[in-house]
Amino acid sequence: MSNPFEDADARxxxxxxxxxxxxxxxxxxxxxxxxxxxxDDDSRAACLAYIEEHWTDMRPASLVRADHG
Structure with missing residues (x-):
């Protein structure tokens, strides 16, 4: 069985x-x-591009809030 998280052809x-x-x-x-x-329901490449565009701060939100007092 192949890894479902690495299938370039999957949705x-x-x-x-x-x-x-x-x-x-x-x-x-x-x-x-x-x-x-x-x-929802897009290509692997499109989803990775979405993550790259939107997840600009890798810190958990609770840490970001703590840093901003």
């Missing part, structure tokens, strides 16, 4: 959690608890 979605962390996720798998779909 993916982009998830985000409460800490504003992003994840590439195969559409064939259920969205895990605590995550929300922010981009």
């Amino acid at each position: 993916y979605q982009v998830l985000v959690n409460g800490e504003a962390q992003y994840s590439l996720w195969p559409v064939a798998l259920a969205c895990p608890d605590g995550w929300t779909v922010v981009l």
